[in-house]
Structure formats: C-alpha cells, structure tokens
Amino acid sequence: MIKFGVIGTNWITESFITSASNIEDFQLTAIYSRTEKRALEFGEKFHVDKVFTDLETMAKSDDIDAVYIASPNSLHSKQAVLFLNQGKHVLCEKPIASNVAELEDMVNAARNNNVLLMEALKTTLLPSFTQIKDNLHKLGEIRQYFASYCQYSSRYDAYKSGTILNAFNPEFSNGAIMDIGVYTIYPMVALFGKPKTVQATGIMLESGVDGEGSIIFNFGKMTGNVMYSKITNSYIPSEIQGENGSMIIDKIHTPEHVEIRYKDGSVEDLTIPMEFPPMYFEAKEFIDLIKSHTYESSINSFSNSLNTMSLLDDIRSQLGLVFPADKH
Known part of the structure; x- marks a missing residue:
C-alpha cells in the first residue's frame, strides 16, 4: 500500500481521493488543513482521523509515503520541496508551480532525494x-x-x-x-x-x-x-x-x-x-511509478512540465x- 496524505480540502481533493480509491494500492492516511476543525471534518468523510495543521510535522511523519498537493498555485513549490526533502513522493496539481524557477527547485529536490515528482495534469x-x-x-x-x-x-x-x-x-x-x-x-x-x-x-x-x-x-x-x-x-x-x-x-x-x-x-x-x-489515471500512473522505483513519468515528464x-x-x-x- 502507498500511504497518501493530502494538502487541500476542496472539491478537487475529494475528486482525487474518490478516483484513487479505485486503486487497491492507494491508502489515504492523513489530511492537512490550516485548521484542525476543517481537517477533522474532511477526514471524517473518508474515515481518516490522522490530521495535521503543521506541514513540517506532516512531512516528517511515517504515516505517509506520498502527498497530493492541491493548495493554491503560489504554495505548490515551497510545499513540494518540503516534502521531497523529507523523502516523500509528490503529486502536485496543475499548474505545478508559479514559474520555471520554482519548478526547477522542485525538480532538483526530487532528483537529489530520489523520489517521484509528477504534475497532476489528467489529460x-x-x-x-x-x-x-x-x-x-x-x-x-x-x-x-x-x-x-x-x-x-x-x-x-x-x-x-x-x-x-x-x-x-x-x-x-x-x-x-x-x-x-x-x-x-x-x-x-x-x-x-x-x-x-x-x-x-x-x-x-x-x-x-x-x-x-x-x-x-x-x-x-x-x-x-x-x-x-x-x-x-x-x-x-x-x-x-x-x-x-x-x-x-x-x-x-x-x-x-x-x-x-x-x-x-x-x-x-x-x-x-x-x-x-x-483522475484515476493520473493516480494510477503515479502509484505504478512509485512501485517500480521510477522517479519521473515518461508522460507527465519533467521536460513536458518545464516546457x-x-x-x-x-x-x-x-x-x-x-x-x-x-x-x-
């Protein structure tokens, strides 16, 4: 099982969880929100009681192997780099960053830590x-x-x-x-x-x-x-x-x-x-890559995201x- 945490408690995160739940290797284990009340409410929908209001604590947690980031675009890069540097795989909503400079920071962090980074562009x-x-x-x-x-x-x-x-x-x-x-x-x-x-x-x-x-x-x-x-x-x-x-x-x-x-x-x-x-198909690609110890998608590749x-x-x-x- 790949243990997932999610950042973001909006409709897109709900869609991702619902879609990924069709994959037997997907397990939702942790929720992040800025407020504990919101995190607990969201977690209750999916029978998850492990919640975080501090991202650094979440990134260091053994309760997750990977994180799905669906926060505002301006936060993507900083949050992704934090988790990548803690050895967590990152699936990040499109657009993956604000600009090329931020994306390059993310790619470097993924490569330096031998973990998977992929843009969640479903098409x-x-x-x-x-x-x-x-x-x-x-x-x-x-x-x-x-x-x-x-x-x-x-x-x-x-x-x-x-x-x-x-x-x-x-x-x-x-x-x-x-x-x-x-x-x-x-x-x-x-x-x-x-x-x-x-x-x-x-x-x-x-x-x-x-x-x-x-x-x-x-x-x-x-x-x-x-x-x-x-x-x-x-x-x-x-x-x-x-x-x-x-x-x-x-x-x-x-x-x-x-x-x-x-x-x-x-x-x-x-x-x-x-x-x-x-959204099932992006989750399946991401999980299959983790299981095969492959740290870059050949479809939603670093090159395609950077270009x-x-x-x-x-x-x-x-x-x-x-x-x-x-x-x-």
Missing part, C-alpha cells in the same frame, strides 16, 4: 489521449493544432459584485491562463514539443489576472492556436489538422469522444470508454500578468 494520462497520440500518423503531415477551453467561472459573478476570490487573485498565482489555459497548452507540448515562437493576447481584469486570451504558436511546419477563458463559455471542439484528415477532440481538458475525418469523407471513431473517473511552464512564463510576460512569486 495526457487518459485512454483517449493515448488514442490521439497513437493515431496522429494517420493524419499525414500535421499543419495545425487548435484547442479551446472556455468555461465561465462560478466565481466570476462574485468578482463582478466586488468579491475577489482566490481564482481571480494574482497573490495566489492564479488567472485564466494558469487555471484553464494550461489544459490547452500541455497536451500540445506532450504531442509536438516546444514551439519556436509564441504570440499571446488577452484581456486583463482589474484584479491583476487575465480573464481570457488567445495564443498562436509556430513550430515551423505547423502552427498551434489556442483560446481559453474564465469569463465566457465556448462549445466548440478541439482539432488537429493534417493533410490527410483532421482529428476532432470533443474536450481538450478531458477528451472522451475522438474521431478522424479523412479528406475522402470517411470517419474513424477512436473513442475508448473510460471505466473510471478521469509548458516556460511557455506560461512567456505568455504572462506578453500579457503583463505578474505574480508576487515572480519576485523570489
């Missing part, structure tokens, strides 16, 4: 994404990647009424590119590598974060175009266009239905039904989106 570990990757060759020369993820945030109404929640607060390294845009960029990097050039434009909100944006990437023989938003909805699918046909992906963040429409008019359905909730983070840094620079974390 690339889903069965349908494997289908996307394995069938790209059928498209012929690939010329364009297009991805759209625009989802009106439930917190935006509060923002418009004058209440700035974490999602729209730069103090926490947040904003649309970090929360939503990363889902359009990471899969592109995983499939095609890092582009040669980036051009970004977007709408900045008065709180200091971006609300939405569009980005053009140039790879030389192909281009990438993405749009993302937390202040509007979009209902169009994503697409990879090749000279022989185009691959249509229903949702880039959680691909379920995938098909190729060939230029001769024929259609090939590549969809694989998911037997488990989406994505480098692009996010570049995009933020072009938008004028600055975090307090950038000054450290």
